[in-house]
Amino acid sequence: MVLVTGGTGLVGAHLLLHLVDNEDSVRAIYREAATIKKTKDLFELYQKENLFSKIHWVQADIIDVPSLEIAFQNVEYVYHCAAVISYDPKDESLLRKVNIEGTANIVNFCLEYNIKKLCHVSSIAALGDLASHEKEITEATEWNPEVLHSDYAISKYGAEMEIWRGQQEGLNVVVVNPGIILGPGFWGQGSGVFFSSIQKGFPFYTKGIKAYVGVTDVVKIMTRLLQSPIVGERFTIVAENLPFDKVIFEIADNLKAKKPKLEAKPWMLAIAWRLDWFFATFFRTKRKLSKYTATSLTTATFISNTKIKNALNFEFQSIDAVIKRIVILQEK
Template identity: 60%
Template structure:
């Protein structure tokens, strides 16, 4: 039996669809975790948007939280393979404790139960945020780039790096593991998070762009690669999953064109962004509201980061989808 933690998130939901549709589980049953019953509807709606509603009934849902060991123990009954997709994504400093507890402690719980239940293989969804820091003579971030604890990192990045340390601990104790480090994941079905929020902001008239850059990848590529790695004999490796390194302005233009709406016209330079995150901090402190822009997200929006995907392309002979073509393909689903 196959277990998918975080089956109601962007990656988890698409992974469930791909596992069922492609038969990648070799006829093994699929179990997925959820924390709140209403959240299952998001995954069901995703299946419906792809006209795959009948496949949804193939999932065995179980209520479990990765930071609640008793519920997780029940989820692990009769499981052979685990895809660990559950995580908290936030760049709000107020969520530091939640990030560490869920992403690090929760992953430690998953690893421990994998060891206890003699799981055959674990695939962990990490992030490019957990990759290393370039030194003065390096230009491209790879799986071998070393993490420098002396450099500033967001709480989210630290939590994902800590989660990876738990995965490697499991590997040292005899667990077969795979780690994937996706860049910014583009995909439909979740308007309140990630790329879904970006599509909504552009549809509603986003005015500002930045000239930073990072790696982007289609969610369909992420789940295909995960399943291929799990079915392969490859173990104890990590892979950066990005299709292309893209300047944020160019990505915003791609989405604007696909939505047939106006492109953002105003450049948000570092100085303007520094004013924006400080103002947002002040207002959120006064009104106790969720942060819209933080120091970490402001810095990321004008930082230039380039990632290599050569390792996974070589290992699987994989060809990534072009981001612009994928955006055109999924826009009707938003």
């Protein structure tokens, strides 16, 4: 039996589809029954709704220890995909609670139930920081606590510390650090906002360089790593490092939507995040642009995928092909 946490998110839902399509015995946890519909809709999007009933759903929460007792019964392998993704500074305590404490709970249960192997979905946000002489981030790049990090990045770094603690206590683990994950079915959240915003005519773009990967590649790598003898390793999962404007324009072309015409310069973003902070502080609006996010939008970051390509002899889909596939599926 395989247990999947976060099965109602982009990665978890695609992972469930991949697992049941390969006839694995799968259990997935959910917090609220309404969220399961997102996963069911994804199966329908791929025209594989007949497979959805093969998932054994259990109501549980990774920060609610008693609820996990049932979820771990007769489980041999675990994929830990559940996490909160937020760049709103107001969500700091939630991020730490779910991403760090929740991961600690999963590790503890894996140890208690003698789980054969745990695959943890981390993030490139938890990778290290380049020194002045370095040009490309790898799995071995050291984390610098003096560098500005988002609360999300800190929470994912803390979650990894729990994973390595589990390894030291005898748990077989493997960690994946995906870049910005692109995939269909979740246009209202995460990277799906790129598509929905451009479709609505969002006018701005930036020229920062970021790492991208298709969700199906992430899932394929996760399952291959779990089935492999590889343990105690982390892998960056990145298909391409691309300028943000190139990705945005490619999405617009495939959607047959207007391309954004206004470049958001660093000075504009500096004003924007301050205004965003002002309205959030005094009018209690939801933060849309933090200082960290504003800075990252114009920063060029290059992340290596050499280790995973060599370990699995893996070839990534191009991001152009990923975007085309997403749009075709969504427009069915």
